[in-house]
Each structure stands twice: as C-alpha cells, then as structure tokens.
Amino acid sequence: MAIAFKQIGLTVATLIVGCGTGWAGHQVWTAQKSQPEDTAATAPLVQPALNRIEANESPAIALVPPTQPNPNFIADAVNRVGASVVRIDAENSNVEMPEAFENPFFRRFFGDEVPIPPEPFQQGTGSGFIISTDGRIITNAHVVEGATKVTVTLTDGRSFEGTVVGTDQVTDVAAVKIEAESIPAVSFGRTEDLSPGQWAIAIGNPLGLDNTVTAGIISALGRSSSEVGIPDKRVQFIQTDAAINPGNSGGPLLNDRGEVIGMNTAIRKDAQGLGFAIPVETFTRIANQLFETGEVEHPYLGVQMVLLTPEMRDRINEDEELGVQVSADVGVLIVRVMEDTPAQKGGLKAGDIITQVNNTLVETPADVQAQVDASAIGEPLDVEVTRGEATQTITLRPTALPAQLQ
Numbered sequence: 001m002a003i004a005f006k007q008i009g010l011t012v013a014t015l016i017v018g019c020g021t022g023w024a025g026h027q028v029w030t031a032q033k034s035q036p037e038d039t040a041a042t043a044p045l046v047q048p049a050l051n052r053i054e055a056n057e058s059p060a061i062a063l064v065p066p067t068q069p070n071p072n073f074i075a076d077a078v079n080r081v082g083a084s085v086v087r088i089d090a091e092n093s094n095v096e097m098p099e100a101f102e103n104p105f106f107r108r109f110f111g112d113e114v115p116i117p118p119e120p121f122q123q124g125t126g127s128g129f130i131i132s133t134d135g136r137i138i139t140n141a142h143v144v145e146g147a148t149k150v151t152v153t154l155t156d157g158r159s160f161e162g163t164v165v166g167t168d169q170v171t172d173v174a175a176v177k178i179e180a181e182s183i184p185a186v187s188f189g190r191t192e193d194l195s196p197g198q199w200a201i202a203i204g205n206p207l208g209l210d211n212t213v214t215a216g217i218i219s220a221l222g223r224s225s226s227e228v229g230i231p232d233k234r235v236q237f238i239q240t241d242a243a244i245n246p247g248n249s250g251g252p253l254l255n256d257r258g259e260v261i262g263m264n265t266a267i268r269k270d271a272q273g274l275g276f277a278i279p280v281e282t283f284t285r286i287a288n289q290l291f292e293t294g295e296v297e298h299p300y301l302g303v304q305m306v307l308l309t310p311e312m313r314d315r316i317n318e319d320e321e322l323g324v325q326v327s328a329d330v331g332v333l334i335v336r337v338m339e340d341t342p343a344q345k346g347g348l349k350a351g352d353i354i355t356q357v358n359n360t361l362v363e364t365p366a367d368v369q370a371q372v373d374a375s376a377i378g379e380p381l382d383v384e385v386t387r388g389e390a391t392q393t394i395t396l397r398p399t400a401l402p403a404q405l406q
Helices: 073-084 104-110 280-293 310-318 342-346 365-373
Strands: 085-092 122-132 136-139 149-153 159-168 173-177 199-204 212-224 236-240 252-254 260-267 275-279 303-307 332-337 353-357 381-387 390-396
Touching: 073 085, 073 122, 073 199, 073 212, 073 252, 085 136, 122 199, 122 260, 136 280, 159 280, 173 280, 199 236, 199 260, 212 365, 236 260, 260 280, 275 280, 303 310, 303 365, 310 332, 332 342, 332 365, 342 390, 353 365
Parallel strands: none
Antiparallel strands: 085 122, 085 149, 122 136, 136 173, 149 159, 159 173, 199 212, 199 252, 212 236, 236 275, 252 260, 260 275, 303 332, 332 353, 353 381, 381 390
C-alpha cells in the first residue's frame, strides 16, 4: 500500500522556511517531539571583531611564560559587557476586547451596568544589547513583535523610548534604536573560534530580574532549527547549558573574554540545561540589513530536501505520491522542486542528490541551507548534484524569499 507523503513522517528541510513566533519577551519555545542612512564609511554597521594571531606569529604559549589562570575571568567578562546589556519592556495595547462584552445576552443580563474592563494590553520583558555608541540595539523579534510601545532601560537606570527599526521573523532578530549618545557598546567574537567545552556566559533579565549572570559551557555548535524544535527558523544555533530563562531572550552570550558570540533565544521547556543562541555572524548580518533598509531579504531556491538514510530511502521508494526512486542511502535528496522558482528554472529535479554548494561539500540539509543563506540574491550559485550515475553542476540565481513564506 502506498504511503502518503504526509504519512511517512519526513522531516523535510526546506528552503522556503516560514516564520512567526508570537509576541512578548517571555516567550518560550517548546520543542515538539516529532545601516542607517549610508555614510562615507563602506564597512558594515555591525561587524564581528576579534584580536587575531597572524599566521607568521608564534603561538603565545611559546613566547609567554606560563601564568596562573584568572580566577575572576567571568567577573572580568561581565564588567566589560554588563553596561551594554539592556532591559526591554514591550507593550501592546492593540488587544481586542473579549467577545463576551459584546454579546447581546451579556448586555441583556447586565443592562446599562455592563462592567467595562480596563483597556486591555499585553506586556512582556526581554533583553537586548547595544551594538553602537549612538543607540543601536538588537534583540529577538519575538520580544518586540507587535509592540505599540518599547521602553529600553540601561544599567545606570536611564530609560529611553525605543523605536523598532525592523524585525526578521525568519531568524528572530530585531533592530531597535534609542536617541542616545556615547553609550557603551559590546565587542564581538567569532563562532569559528568556538568549540564544545569552552566557557559560555549569559547576561539578561530573566523573569524581570535585571542584569542576571549565568555561566556554563558551549555544549554544541551548528544545531539546526529542526533539531532545536523551531523548524520555521533559518538558524544554526549555538547550544549551551548556561541557564537561560524567560526574559533572557535577546540578551548576549559571551565567551571568556567578554566578547559576544551569540544572542540568547530559545530554551527547551521539556528539558534542563538546554539553551540556544543565534550565532554572532547570523545576527550581525541580519542587523546590518535591518538598520540599513528596515527589512531583510533571504536567498531562496525553492526545494524540499531530506537527509537520506537506509530507512528514509525505503520510505521514499514506497511513496507513490512522491514519484521518486533512489538507490543511495546517504546524502541530501531533493524530494520536491517548487514551481516557478530558481531551482525549477535552473534545472534541479526531484531525485537529485546535492553533494556541493558553492564548491563546499554538504552532508545535511542544514549544510545546504547555510550555503544558500550565505549567497547573494541574483548572483550565480553553483549546485553540484548526482543524478543517476552522473554528476553535474547546475548554476542557479537565488531570489528573495517570498513574503508569504516568511
């Protein structure tokens, strides 16, 4: 008996990711088991920076006598960054009146003495951090989504009205601006310098407790959105066991030098010690676009993919609706090509196995997605596929992710 596509339980990694996570900084995702105006400068507004050892320099360990480790490195890191972490209070007064108050039977019962509730509104608290001394701040989109009023409070007690410059649901990043000058900004590290087991420090306002510091380690890198339990995002998350709670959303994740390496975003409510942060390269790329244009364009190909395993191969071959037959049991298989998309126009077909994107080997759908995200809209992108016994390279030109898919 043929198994319908929806019945085989494919975890489909797709390049047409949608989004939408709701409003308020207290949001917790539950995993289901299943630049401003251009100036004379041409550099991006937000750019990860890290002191690097040049290739012709000897490692520091060969030049510097051994020293005792700094027992207060966490405190030092927090002191360097703490003043740049802010509290964000978001209010939404556009809340509909409960239908019961408009019900004729309700009014018949109470007559002219219908109890009128106070003006309804929602309020949430989250975190954010300052990325430039003139008041540019980033946080999670779900912290400020739908807010009619945003208040930003600095560690010195000053409060400012914040303007939401733009939000990106696909990555859950938001840009906020306050009218301030000469305020302290964070510095950035790089995820390529991270490895599991290194220290990780989180700062934020969990449950409204301002400037809370927790510490742990980097537990893993490159966790896909599907693995985390929020498949509508396009992010390769940093996993940490540093305590992250509601209200930490939008706050920074630091390395042991006090450099921001991630933005705390999600926790698993069904587990302990599982927190996730958006990598610095992702949120800086998105922030640059938001502060420059107020919106983000994501490269889009228009294919659905699965990770091949022997079991997945058998399920696909049994699914008559798919109309795909494969013999391989490893790789990234295209199971569907959307109509009128760069993938279809370029010649990709269901049944193709993707082996390289942009001359980079790919082993999982997340690898493919990462390469597509790093591409430029309208620019050539080479995709190498195996089709039958032949290998060929197909050049595509990504378009912007359609608005209805965001």
